[in-house]
Amino acid sequence: MSGRLNLLAGLAFKHIALRKRQTLVAISGVAVGVGFFLAVSALMIGSQTDFIKTLIDAAPHIIISDELRSPTPQPATLAYRGGAVAIRHQKARTEVRGLKDWQEILRAVDDMPGAIGSPSLTGGITLRLGGREEAIGLVGVEPGIEAKVSTIEDNLRVGRLRDLETVQGGLIIGEDLAQRMGLQMGDVVGATSAVGGTRTLRIVGLFKRGAGQLSASSGYVLLREAQSVLGRPFIINRIGVRLADPYAADDVAARLERRFGYKAESWQERSADFLSLLVTRNVIMYSVVSAILLVASFGIYTAVSTSVADKVRDIAILRSVGFSEGDLQLTFVIEGLALAAVGIMLGWLLGYGLMTILGSLDFSINGEHQSLPLDRSARQYAIAAAASLASGVLAAWLPARKAARVDPVDILRSAA
Amino acid sequence: MSAIVEARGLTRTLPLDPPVTLVDDASFAIAPGSFTAIVGPSGCGKSSLLYLLGMLDRPDDGTLLIEGRDTTPLSGDARARLRLERFGFIFQFHFLLPELTALENVSLPMRRLGRLDRHAARDRAHMLLSELGIGEKTAKLPGHLSGGERQRVAIARALANDPVLILADEPTGSLDSVNSQRVVDTLHQVAGEQGRAVVCVTHDGAIAANADARIEMLDGHIVAGGTMAAS
Numbered sequence: 268m269s270g271r272l273n274l275l276a277g278l279a280f281k282h283i284a285l286r287k288r289q290t291l292v293a294i295s296g297v298a299v300g301v302g303f304f305l306a307v308s309a310l311m312i313g314s315q316t317d318f319i320k321t322l323i324d325a326a327p328h329i330i331i332s333d334e335l336r337s338p339t340p341q342p343a344t345l346a347y348r349g350g351a352v353a354i355r356h357q358k359a360r361t362e363v364r365g366l367k368d369w370q371e372i373l374r375a376v377d378d379m380p381g382a383i384g385s386p387s388l389t390g391g392i393t394l395r396l397g398g399r400e401e402a403i404g405l406v407g408v409e410p411g412i413e414a415k416v417s418t419i420e421d422n423l424r425v426g427r428l429r430d431l432e433t434v435q436g437g438l439i440i441g442e443d444l445a446q447r448m449g450l451q452m453g454d455v456v457g458a459t460s461a462v463g464g465t466r467t468l469r470i471v472g473l474f475k476r477g478a479g480q481l482s483a484s485s486g487y488v489l490l491r492e493a494q495s496v497l498g499r500p501f502i503i504n505r506i507g508v509r510l511a512d513p514y515a516a517d518d519v520a521a522r523l524e525r526r527f528g529y530k531a532e533s534w535q536e537r538s539a540d541f542l543s544l545l546v547t548r549n550v551i552m553y554s555v556v557s558a559i560l561l562v563a564s565f566g567i568y569t570a571v572s573t574s575v576a577d578k579v580r581d582i583a584i585l586r587s588v589g590f591s592e593g594d595l596q597l598t599f600v601i602e603g604l605a606l607a608a609v610g611i612m613l614g615w616l617l618g619y620g621l622m623t624i625l626g627s628l629d630f631s632i633n634g635e636h637q638s639l640p641l642d643r644s645a646r647q648y649a650i651a652a653a654a655s656l657a658s659g660v661l662a663a664w665l666p667a668r669k670a671a672r673v674d675p676v677d678i679l680r681s682a683a
Numbered sequence: 684m685s686a687i688v689e690a691r692g693l694t695r696t697l698p699l700d701p702p703v704t705l706v707d708d709a710s711f712a713i714a715p716g717s718f719t720a721i722v723g724p725s726g727c728g729k730s731s732l733l734y735l736l737g738m739l740d741r742p743d744d745g746t747l748l749i750e751g752r753d754t755t756p757l758s759g760d761a762r763a764r765l766r767l768e769r770f771g772f773i774f775q776f777h778f779l780l781p782e783l784t785a786l787e788n789v790s791l792p793m794r795r796l797g798r799l800d801r802h803a804a805r806d807r808a809h810m811l812l813s814e815l816g817i818g819e820k821t822a823k824l825p826g827h828l829s830g831g832e833r834q835r836v837a838i839a840r841a842l843a844n845d846p847v848l849i850l851a852d853e854p855t856g857s858l859d860s861v862n863s864q865r866v867v868d869t870l871h872q873v874a875g876e877q878g879r880a881v882v883c884v885t886h887d888g889a890i891a892a893n894a895d896a897r898i899e900m901l902d903g904h905i906v907a908g909g910t911m912a913a914s
Contacts, residue, residue, distance in 0.1 A: 270801070274794045281782045584778045587739055588792050588840070589767025591760045676740045679774065679852075680730065 272601075275594060279601040282574050289573060293566035294610040297655055300563030301614020304556045304651045306621035309641045311552045315545055317640035322538045324418045327385065327507030328516040330537075331523060333366045334530040365502035372506055372527050379519070381511025385409065385416035388490060388504055390497040394440075394468075395457040396448050403444065403486045405458075407493020416509040419474070419487070425452055426472025431489045439472035441482030462498035557654060563610070564658035567603045572666040575599060582670055583678035592671035599670050603663020604656065611652045618651070685751055686712035687847050687880050692745035693735050695728075705731035707903040708745070713848065715878035718871060720891040722884075723900035729884040730852050732900065736882060737770055737850045738762045750847070767796055771841025773870075775853035777833040779825040785812060785836045786821035792843040804843075811839040815869060831862030838869055849873060851883040855890065863887065 283290050343354050366372060369386060376384035388407040393400050410428040414420045420428050424442060431437040438456070450456060450470055458466045474482045494500050508523075508531075510516055516533035524531040535542060575582075582595055622641055630637050689712040697703040706728045713719055713736075721729045734740040735747065738754060747754045749765060757765065771792075779788045789808035793799050799807060812818050815835040817828075825833050834854060841849050851870060855863035867890055874881040874895075883890060891897055898908035 270794060270797050273801075274791075278780075285782055580778070581780050584780060585791075586763070587737070587766070587772045587774075587778070588795070589763050589770070589844075590795060591763040593760065594763075594795070676731075676734050679734070679739070679778075 271594070272597075275598045276601050276605075279598050279605060282578060282598075282602055283605060286570065286574065286577075289570045290606065293570040293606045294613065296563040296566030297560075297607055297610025297659065298613035298617055300560045301611050301651045301655050302617030302621055303559055304654070305615070305618025305647055306625060307556050308552065308647050308650070309618075309622050309643055310625060310639060311548070312642035312644075312647065313640040315548070316642055318541075318545070322541060323513045323534055326534065326537070327416050328510045328513050328534050329508035329520045329523065329531055331366070331372060331384075331506040331508065331527070331529050331531045333364050333504040335528065336524075336530055365499065365504050366506065366529060368527075369503050369506065372523070372529075375523070375526070376506065376508050379510075382519075383412065383415050383509050385412040385507045385509075386490065386503040386505070387413065387507065388493045388497060388499060388502060390460065390493065390499070390504075392458050392460045392486070392496060394444075394448065394486070395459065396450065396454075399448055401444060401448055401484075403440070403484050405460075405493055405496065406485060406487050407490040407497075408487060409490050413507070416507045422474045422482075424473045424475045428472070428487070430471040431487065431492075434469055434471045436466060436468045436492065437471035437488065438468035439474065439487040440470065441474040441485065442476040443482045444484060444486075445470065445473055458496055460497045464496045464498045466492070466496050468492075560651070560654050560658050563655070564607070564662040567606050567659050568662035568665065570606060571599050571603050571663045572669075574602060575666045575670040578670075579673055580678055582673045583675035586673070586675035587679065595673075596664075596667045596671040599667035600660060600663045603659050603667070606663075607656050607659025610659075611655050614651065614655070615648055618648070686748070687715050687750060687878075688713040688736055688882075689748040689751075690732075690736065690745065691748070693732070693742045693747060694744040695731055695735055695740060696743050704903045706735060706742070709735075709905050710745075711898060711905065711908060713880050713882060715847070715880055716875040717895045718874040718881045718883070718893075719896045719898060720883050720885055720894035721898045721900065722886070722891045723906075725886075727900040728903040729900055731903075732898075733850050733852050733882065733884050736848075737772060738766055767792060768844060769847050771844070771846040771849045773834070773837050773841050773849065773851040773854045775856035777825065777830075777837040777857075779833060779836055779840070781825055784822050784824055785817065785828065785832075785839075788825070788836055789839045789843055792840060796844050798844075808839065808843065811842055812836065815839050829862075830858055831865060834858060834862065834866050835869070838866065838873075842873060845877070847879055849879065849881045851881065851885075853884055853886065855885070855887055867893070 343357050347354065373384045373386060376382050385408065390405055391402060392405045393402050410431050414428050423439070426439060428439070431439065440450070445451065448456070452470055452473065454470050456468055456470065458468050468488065476482055488496070490503070494502060508519070510519060513534065517535050520531040520533040520536070585595060622643055625639050626641050628639055630639070690709050693706055693709040694704070695706040697705060709732055721732060723729050731740070735742055738747070749769065754762065754765070780791070783791070786805060786808050789811055790804040793804035793807060794801060809818065809821055812821050815838060817832050817835050820828060820832060825836065828836065849870065854870065855866050858866060870881050870883065871893065873879060883894070885891060896908060899906050
């Protein structure tokens with residue numbers, strides 16, 4: 268079998284060597300296709316990976332809140348469960364908000380390998396300074412734990428999360444908010460909650476400008492400070508969970524929700540819109556780059572077609588010698604494969620070069636130097652090679668089939 | 684001795700409008716060791732009959748037996764295999780692959796058959812070319828050989844797999860008298876070696892006269908000749 272393959276490959280290489288210009292055009296086409304496939308996909312997949320990483324890191328992988336997917340049934344409804352009655356206009360029973368038995372939930376989270384939970388209390392307050400008022404979302408956290416669960420520490424321009432523990436009434440706000448209110452590090456600002464609690468807070472840290480909601484309308488304080496300001500002692504309404512494997516967040520969230528009843532939202536659920544957008548983006552990207560590879564394979568089709576047309580007499584000779592239709596088809600498919608293989612290797616080099624150039628580009632965003640995120644994984648090289656080989660084989664197979672169907676008698680008769 | 688090839692009512696018609704009958708009801712047998720000439724005017728169906736015998740073409744009617752085996756039900760691949768193992772073709776215009784050297788052209792059928800490895804095939808090809816008097820030109824491409832030399836390379840290729848039947852289509856048609864005689868002598872020499880038979884389509888009266896048997900054709904019909912005996 269290998270002897271047959273060697274023989275047919277030898278014939279195919281002789282054909283290729285005879286037509287240098289067409290061979291060069293076909294190989295160049297594949298190389299350019301593969302090179303640009305690698306560059307474009309590296310850019311697209313790289314930016315996607317970077318974006319997903321940002322999504323994952325922006326907040327805890329799972330947020331357990333004191334909300335329920337469905338409202339709690341009212342007592343009157345429970346009294347007639349299964350009955351053929353509809354109860355309307357009930358006066359809803361007032362519930363105390365907050366996560367009940369949150370210590371148990373936290374223990375369950377911390378018992379999971381590699382997982383850590385951070386309790387927090389959120390609520391709305393108004394900051395007052397010199398007649399200016401700004402409504403913000405206040406988040407009370409345990410700095411030591413919160414720093415392990417979220418990346419807010421990375422978003423600090425000035426100060427540290429731990430400073431909340433060392434400074435009485437410490438508050439961290441964003442640069443955007445600080446600018447609007449004319450606040451600076453160490454300044455004191457009044458805070459009032461909806462229940463009337465009033466405190467004086469001191470700025471101990473500033474989030475970076477452009478860090479979204481964090482910078483514009485959030486404030487971080489110590490958990491017990493938030494409980495005091497919001498008038499909800501010993502209560503928390505949120506547990507942020509960080510997992511060893513962020514991609515397990517969906518499953519873990521579902522398990523926690525089933526067990527404790529509270530809404531547990533994974534980062535995938537929170538970012539479902541973005542993720543579906545990425546799928547669409549990938550479909551568009553792979554369609555475009557596949558089209559590039561397909562067009563590149565036209566060169567192979569032309570080269571093999573011409574080869575078949577040029578070698579029609581040789582085909583008849585080989586048939587008379589005893590070569591089968593399959594032998595001839597395989598010979599021309601090998602020809603296409605060889606062109607594709609050389610094109611792929613040159614395309615890899617071209618793609619590597621293009622990625623090196625793209626990777627060296629430096630952009631300044633918000634005063635920070637950033638380079639393009641690129642996915643240089645071997646997977647992209649393998650996808651480019653597989654797609655090119657497949658299109659190359661298809662492109663060669665069509666004329667090869669024609670070669671196999673050549674009637675040797677017609678050729679021999681016309682040559683005589 | 685049983686026939687190498689037996690044709691029973693072979694008929695081949697081209698589906699044109701009107702249909703053209705190339706070979707009509709041809710029946711004969713080729714005995715081992717015989718040299719048979721197929722003669723007749725141009726366009727009488729000699730080459731068509733040869734292509735049918737070599738299984739390059741399929742008859743519309745009739746049966747072709749190779750060494751007693753009916754070839755009718757054989758697939759294309761099986762026919763190609765049989766051709767590779769048992770037949771050798773020689774054409775008027777040598778029909779060598781131009782990008783292969785003389786040695787590579789002769790090695791080709793042996794390497795495809797796979798009974799000999801690459802080196803053994805080259806050794807045998809060298810031996811065959813040497814026996815045919817062109818052992819020093821094995822590395823030449825066909826374009827660098829004379830007409831007579833090319834035809835001898837074609838004969839060597841036909842003999843490569845030690846066939847039982849050589850089918851030659853006007854093998855001297857494009858050669859001068861000296862080379863023609865040399866080719867004819869070679870064909871006569873190989874006929875009879877190990878029971879090998881030669882069927883030769885020719886216009887050359889000398890070849891026909893020296894043949895063990897003649898099949899005369901006219902307008903697709905065999906008008907003279909029949910079952911042949913070995914010399």
